[in-house]
Amino acid sequence: MNNKNIKDPVVYWLAVFASLVHIVLNYFAIIPENWAAATHFALFGSIGALLFFKKPWVQFIVSLGIIASAIYLVFAEDALYERGQSFLYTDFFFSTLAIVLALTLMFKAIGWFIPTLIMFFLTYITVWGQYVPGVFHFPGLSWETMLFRSYFGTEGMFGTIAQLSWTFVFMFVLFGAFLQVSGAGDYLLKVASKLASRFRGGSGLVSVLASGLMGSVSGSAIANTAATGVITIPSMKKVGYSPEFAGGVEAAASTGGQLMPPVMGAGAFIMASYTQLPYLTIVTAALLPALLYYLTVGFFVRAYAIRRNIDLPNKSGTELPKEKDKVKNGWRHLVSIGILVTLLIVGFTPLYAVGMAIVSIILLSWISERPMKLKEINDALSEGSKGMVVTAILLITIGLMVNAITTTGLGSTFSLMAIKWAGGSLLILILLIAVASLILGAGLPVTASYIIVATLLAPVLSDLISLQITTEIINSGSIAASKDFIDMLLPAFTDGTLSLSESILASSSEVRTMLYDMVLSPEIIASSLLSAHLVIFWLSQDSNVTPPVCLVAYTAAGIAKGNHTKTAFCAWKLAKGLYIVPLLMAYTGLVMGDTEARIFAFIFSVIGLFCIIAAWEGVVMKVVNRTHRLMLGIMGIVLLWPLDSLEIKVVLALLFTIYLSVSIFKFRHEPVSNELV
Structure with a gap:
């Protein structure tokens, strides 16, 4: 980014104008949502052109093209539908221009990865998807259809995600x-x-x-x-x-x-x-x-x-x-x-x-x-x-990718493959999501990484979380009155051919949905979906601090004047909560429970995390020996483990409270020169 342009009065006043226009759009004006999104693109695309390009003539041409493509959408949309969505040459030109300029700005803002990935998906729809064998085969759409869905459609660059922006x-x-x-x-x-x-x-x-x-x-x-x-x-x-x-x-x-x-x-x-x-x-x-x-x-x-x-x-x-x-x-x-x-x-x-x-x-x-x-x-x-x-340019361009994924059905295909790879294991699926988030995060901002992974894998993760809860409820006998109905839905479980979870997984999606609706309350089903999205959202953050691509860690290293690699690994260690807490959200009542369950899960998690870090670093009130570290490590793991027995965790929490109280008492009565809290 050209730092000189940031103080440019043209940029300053255009930015002020953009904010005022958005305040009007949000609180006073009533216009179609895609028109507002096109205005959003015109304003922030123009600011981006001034910030990302140095030569005035390039800034002028890019800004003019962005504004023209946005204005064209407003004035050409009604006419397009009146003639049955048949494209004119101008429709081809301006829709292509909008996509090319959005990708160009994205390239100037954060690099080549997102524009390349979007072109990969757009050409998959129109060119080479028909030549791919197996589950990823796609018969293909015409360029006209692809441009219509991307430019005029409700799920394209001016669709749902742009509306959020x-x-x-x-x-x-x-x-x-x-x-x-x-x-x-x-x-x-x-x-x-x-x-x-x-x-x-x-x-x-x-x-x-x-x-x-x-x-x-x-x-x-x-x-x-x-x-x-x-x-x-x-x-x-x-x-x-x-x-x-x-x-x-x-x-x-x-x-x-x-x-x-x-x-x-x-x-x-x-x-x-x-x-x-x-x-x-x-x-x-x-x-x-x-x-x-x-x-x-x-x-x-x-x-x-x-x-x-x-x-x-x-x-x-x-x-x-x-x-x-x-x-x-x-x-x-x-x-x-x-x-x-x-x-x-x-x-x-x-x-x-x-x-x-x-x-x-x-x-x-x-x-x-x-x-x-x-x-x-x-x-x-x-x-x-x-x-x-x-952020505005990112969310507008990422809409092109989400549209491609939903149009081709890649989300459903990938979800089915993820179920197969995970073998019905919730833990393995979360590990797969972590790997996918890390790989995508190497070239994508965390928001884009979350959108893509959530589009592909949130449904299957929510399904496996619901499966886990359903299995626990059925095995506990809490719904004995519905046993005959369950036996009818899951014959493989009844005759002993498959376990309960395997039988549910082997059933059709319709049967699973029927079973979840019968066993789980609407609140638990909604919580399962929310937990799935929170898990993915958390794991999408790991690229910030995980080597080799960790822009936040490198930014901090530049300020600290330290070794970039060592700083990255320090950040990676300190951010271990990014990996532990998602497991707690998926397996405990931290997100899915009622208020009491969430509070208990939070308290046990705080103590468990303290114990694990104390064992890792060998420190409580002062440095402790290996025996204490082993004891704390075991205590921390048990407190974080999703046990059915609440009593065990309560006892361990009380034991830890006693241990910490004794440690504080002994520490405060030792002759040391630096009193600690």
Whole structure:
């Protein structure tokens, strides 16, 4: 990206205009959704042309082409349907132009992988799919049909995913921009510093807390790293953390920003579209797993500080009066976030809630020492649009791929193959999804990776989760009254030919659906689907911190001035929650249970993760011996294991509480010079 262009007044005012147009589209105008999506493409495509190209004549031609292709859709759509969807030469030209320019912008924004992958799918539909033998054979569509579905269709580049982009995603990005311009970023860093300063590993915990607080509204891992890392990484290095570990902490913590409600990148809104579940249901279910992730990173940071005897806690409680005032007077930032959350809980739509939250930021600033005047409001409008450019182009272009997958039926084919490869094993399927997410994430942003993997594998993962729950319920005898009906549906199970799970898997999809509807409540079925999407969404984040391609870790390494490879592996270790928590979501009540089950699952998971990390690092209140590490490791595994017996986990949790209490008591009565928390 040409950094000079970012400060260009043309870019600035075009970005302000784009934000104003989107506010009108979301709250005042009533036009067809694909027309609004075309406007979205015209505005952000034009900003992208100014940002991604250096030569003015190239910027002009690309912008003109993007705007013309968007305007053509608006004026040509009705005429096209009146003549029976028969293409004219102009239809061919402008639909092809829109696709080519969208792919060109995507190439300039993030590289060759996505444009190449999309061309692979588009040519599969029209050219070479008919020559592929076996299950992937596709008879083919004409270029006219492909262009119609891609350009005019409801599932193409101006379809469902683009609609999410110009509505929910943009408005929440704009909300984050208003928070940043109003000073919320500095305030959240100060709050994190104040909260963490009294604990061992405080500088590292500031990074974890700050990235969690910032990520909950920004939803961008790289932006999170850049915004908070320039402050937290030097602070960590100053007290003794190695550059690689400091960068790894920031990368792992910033990755969690896309997991933390209310924004979750674009994931929460795309998930709501796929699952047809309310946005509030999704972010509520995502909260406890996100907290688990951040606790995991925090446990690693604390263990590192204790093992190396660095980053002692600030027990004095001293703080400059000016800094105290800044923390106390920043309450308005929390009020704006609180208004957003409250309106969502009450039942208002996300668009209404975020709109009122943005208005509250402006109004509350007028009674503070930092009022937002017209310049600051324009700055926020501009930053919101500029921060949305890559995401907007990505979601528009990725619609082409999703359309190709649904048109060809590749999603169903791939799901059937995944069932066969996994052999009906939920664990193996999750491992396959992790590998697929990592491979795709090497060249795709996490949002695109999630969309593709969810399109292909979310149905089969949801099916296997429902299968697991159904099998447990039937084996427990909880539905004995329906036994005759089950025997009729599953004759292979009745005569002993196959096990219950094998018999269910061998049945048709219609029989499985009938069985699930009979055994499972609608809430459990919905939770299974949501759990499947959350598992995939979490695993799609691993490319941020997993070598060899881990842009977030490399960004943090650049700020820390550390070895890129070592930083990446540190981030990979610290982000182990990305792999453990999805298993908990699939096998326990962390997402699928009622309120009581979720709370118990969360408590046991916190203790279990602490025990495993303590065993891994050899640290509780101080360094412990191998016997203690073995005991803690076994205790942690059992607490995380999906046991049917709640009593065993309760007993282990009580034993751990006693063990930790004794450790704290002994530690505080030992003659040491550095009291720890």
